[in-house]
Amino acid sequence: MKFPEYDFMLKPGDRIFLYTDGLVEAKRSDGERYSVERMISVLNESKSIGNSELIQVMKNSVDEFAGAEPQFDDITMLSFEYLG
Numbered sequence: 001m002k003f004p005e006y007d008f009m010l011k012p013g014d015r016i017f018l019y020t021d022g023l024v025e026a027k028r029s030d031g032e033r034y035s036v037e038r039m040i041s042v043l044n045e046s047k048s049i050g051n052s053e054l055i056q057v058m059k060n061s062v063d064e065f066a067g068a069e070p071q072f073d074d075i076t077m078l079s080f081e082y083l084g
Contacts, residue, residue, distance in 0.1 A: 012084035017043060017054070022073030026062050029069045034062055051079040 010016075019039070026034040042061045046054050055077050062075060 010082040012082060015051070015079060015081045018078040020074055020076040022071065022075040023058070023062060023077060025073060026066050026071055026075060027069060028066050034065050038065070051081060054079050 024034050024036050024039055038061075039058070042058055043054075046057050049057065058077055059075075
C-alpha cells in the first residue's frame with residue numbers, strides 16, 4: 001500500500017494535532033456525529049492553551065456532545081508544538 005507524502009515547513013510555535021476517526025465520528029443519541037467542523041472550531045478557540053490542556057478541552061467537548069451515548073470506536077489524540 002502506498003501512502004501519500006507531504007512536506008511542509010514548521011515555524012517555532014506551530015502546533016500539530018493528530019487524532020483517530022473516533023473523535024469526529026463520536027455520536028450522540030440522535031445519531032448526529034461530532035464532525036470535523038466542530039473539532040476545528042474547538043481547536044481554533046483553544047489556540048492559546050498548552051497541549052495537555054488542549055487534549056482535555058477536546059475530550060470534554062466530545063464527552064459533553066455525546067452525553068451518555070456509548071461510543072463504538074476509540075478516541076485518540078496527540079498534540080505537540082514545534083519549538084525550533
